[in-house]
Amino acid sequence: MKKNSLLSTIYLWIVTIILYIPIILTVIYSFNDNKSPVYWTGFSMRWYEELAHDRSMKEALINSLILAFSSCGLSILIATSAALAMRKRESKWDKIITYLSTLPIMIPEIILGMVFLGVFSFMNLPFGMLTLIIAHTTFCIPYIFSMVKARLQGIGTQLEEAAYDLGARPFRVFWDVTLPSILPAILSGAILAFAMSFDDVVISIFVTGASTNTLAIKIYTKLKTGVTPEINALATVLLVVTIAVILLSEITKKKEE
Amino acid sequence: MKIKRKHSFSALLLPMYLFTILFVFLPIVYMIYISFMTRAEVWGFDTHVTLQNYMRILEPLYLDTFVRSLKLAFTTTVLVILIGYPFGYFMAKLSAKWKARMMMLMMIPFWTSSLVRLNGWVIVFQSNGVLDKILMGLGITTEPLKLLYSYPAVVFGMIYALCPFMILSVYSSVEKMDWSLLEAAVDLGANRRKAFFDITFKMTMPGLLSGVVLTFIPSMGLFFVADILGGSKVVLVGNIIQEQLTKGRNVPFAAALSVILMIMTSLIIALYRKIAGADANISGLG
Numbered sequence: 001m002k003k004n005s006l007l008s009t010i011y012l013w014i015v016t017i018i019l020y021i022p023i024i025l026t027v028i029y030s031f032n033d034n035k036s037p038v039y040w041t042g043f044s045m046r047w048y049e050e051l052a053h054d055r056s057m058k059e060a061l062i063n064s065l066i067l068a069f070s071s072c073g074l075s076i077l078i079a080t081s082a083a084l085a086m087r088k089r090e091s092k093w094d095k096i097i098t099y100l101s102t103l104p105i106m107i108p109e110i111i112l113g114m115v116f117l118g119v120f121s122f123m124n125l126p127f128g129m130l131t132l133i134i135a136h137t138t139f140c141i142p143y144i145f146s147m148v149k150a151r152l153q154g155i156g157t158q159l160e161e162a163a164y165d166l167g168a169r170p171f172r173v174f175w176d177v178t179l180p181s182i183l184p185a186i187l188s189g190a191i192l193a194f195a196m197s198f199d200d201v202v203i204s205i206f207v208t209g210a211s212t213n214t215l216a217i218k219i220y221t222k223l224k225t226g227v228t229p230e231i232n233a234l235a236t237v238l239l240v241v242t243i244a245v246i247l248l249s250e251i252t253k254k255k256e257e
Numbered sequence: 258m259k260i261k262r263k264h265s266f267s268a269l270l271l272p273m274y275l276f277t278i279l280f281v282f283l284p285i286v287y288m289i290y291i292s293f294m295t296r297a298e299v300w301g302f303d304t305h306v307t308l309q310n311y312m313r314i315l316e317p318l319y320l321d322t323f324v325r326s327l328k329l330a331f332t333t334t335v336l337v338i339l340i341g342y343p344f345g346y347f348m349a350k351l352s353a354k355w356k357a358r359m360m361m362l363m364m365i366p367f368w369t370s371s372l373v374r375l376n377g378w379v380i381v382f383q384s385n386g387v388l389d390k391i392l393m394g395l396g397i398t399t400e401p402l403k404l405l406y407s408y409p410a411v412v413f414g415m416i417y418a419l420c421p422f423m424i425l426s427v428y429s430s431v432e433k434m435d436w437s438l439l440e441a442a443v444d445l446g447a448n449r450r451k452a453f454f455d456i457t458f459k460m461t462m463p464g465l466l467s468g469v470v471l472t473f474i475p476s477m478g479l480f481f482v483a484d485i486l487g488g489s490k491v492v493l494v495g496n497i498i499q500e501q502l503t504k505g506r507n508v509p510f511a512a513a514l515s516v517i518l519m520i521m522t523s524l525i526i527a528l529y530r531k532i533a534g535a536d537a538n539i540s541g542l543g
Contacts, residue, residue, distance in 0.1 A: 082273030
């Protein structure tokens with residue numbers, strides 16, 4: 001396998017830099033004293049102060065976290081148990097359900113939003129956290145399900161069979177053999193699903209009630225109404241947290257190795 | 258090899274079956290049902306069966322929007338392939354250490370709100386914004402380009418939002434590729450270009466295709482990209498559906514538009530499955 005040429009390395013860096021331009025600008029302009037990003041009138045922390053005093057923003061953040069954790073948790077339970085059970089059988093219905101369950105990440109989000117809006121009003125469910133969790137769970141399931149399914153195919157059944165032959169009970173086999181080997185797949189699926197849930201605007205807008213805001217909805221409405229440096233400050237804070245979490249997980253991974 | 262039948266736990270399937278039927282299948286059926294209903298005075302619909310919602314889509318205003326959305330999705334996808342494929346390919350050829358670093362660099366933007374990143378481009382493209390200041394400062398242009406709220410800005414935003422999906426799915430398929438085949442082809446006298454198109458390109462086709470699906474389908478529904486970078490100048494199917502649901506309060510018409518959009522995307526997925534094989538994993542990340 002040949003190494004990359006100088007030209008392709010330059011290409012990789014140019015695209016990566018373009019990827020980061022809006023993020024870097026967001027960080028820079030979060031310290032701008034002026035409300036408009038057209039003018040730079042000096043360094044200031046005023047947007048961070050405003051952010052710290054914004055109670056509705058804090059509420060939205062808490063809502064987003066509750067939403068992402070609940071829908072990921074629920075999806076892990078539903079998707080993992082289904083992937084485990086489907087492995088041991090060959091069924092036409094399983095295939096149909098699997099196909100249907102991937103629809104939420106296949107069809108454009110706006111359709112999903114519309115579909116949920118219709119059906120939740122029909123079911124008379126109160127629009128708010130409950131409807132948000134149901135909607136987010138539908139699109140979190142396929143991420144986790146596909147990862148766990150692929151992993152289960154990869155590990156085969158020999159180890160488990162050996163455990164059974166040695167007299168272990170089903171739960172014991174699951175806990176000591178199966179679970180440890182699919183845990184990385186569950187986690188990477190859940191991390192992806194969490195990111196998608198945390199960032200989702202399109203579906204959330206349709207299924208949330210008047211009083212429940214998520215962070216993404218809040219950002220969207222603020223961006224639509226005008227220039228809001230407070231959002232830049234918020235994004236910077238979230239970015240710092242993200243990088244810290246990624247670095248921490250890398251460090252712990254290295255230590256384990 | 259199968260584990261003995263007595264250890265199958267069919268009850269574990271119940272939540273998945275229930276949830277999928279109740280919250281994916283039935284809602285979609287219900288939406289198709291609404292699309293044949295008549296609009297009610299204030300909100301919701303009356304149960305009068307009609308084809309009027311579908312007839313209305315044929316009006317030039319809406320037909321044009323569909324054509325425009327398809328064109329935009331097509332342009333976006335082609336450009337995303339041109340930019341994303343080489344990136345995914347080169348990335349897979351990096352050393353293990355740099356692969357991990359590059360992966361991290363790719364993931365951080367994923368974790369930043371996509372809206373905030375789009376807003377970053379607003380800062381760049383704005384009249385007298387960062388780009389204008391740089392270009393005018395260098396004397397390349399003399400007046401603001403007025404890039405914001407234009408069609409190119411929307412295309413750019415779409416590419417920006419969707420390229421990472423293409424990169425990751427191409428990357429994962431190049432990563433799995435058996436390089437010895439390529440070496441064999443070169444040893445047998447194929448020149449580098451021929452070896453690339455006959456072997457590398459063909460073997461990474463599944464990744465490319467799933468990248469295409471992951472780009473093409475969302476690009477027809479991402480109304481907020483057109484909203485933020487296109488102002489009210491670029492109207493896509495997604496924007497119309499959203500408008501009909503909120504300002505227009507015409508649920509049956511929004512449902513009919515969604516049904517047509519869903520049929521279009523299903524056709525694309527069916528085509529993809531036909532080319533890539535039925536078991537193809539669309540997320541490309543598994």
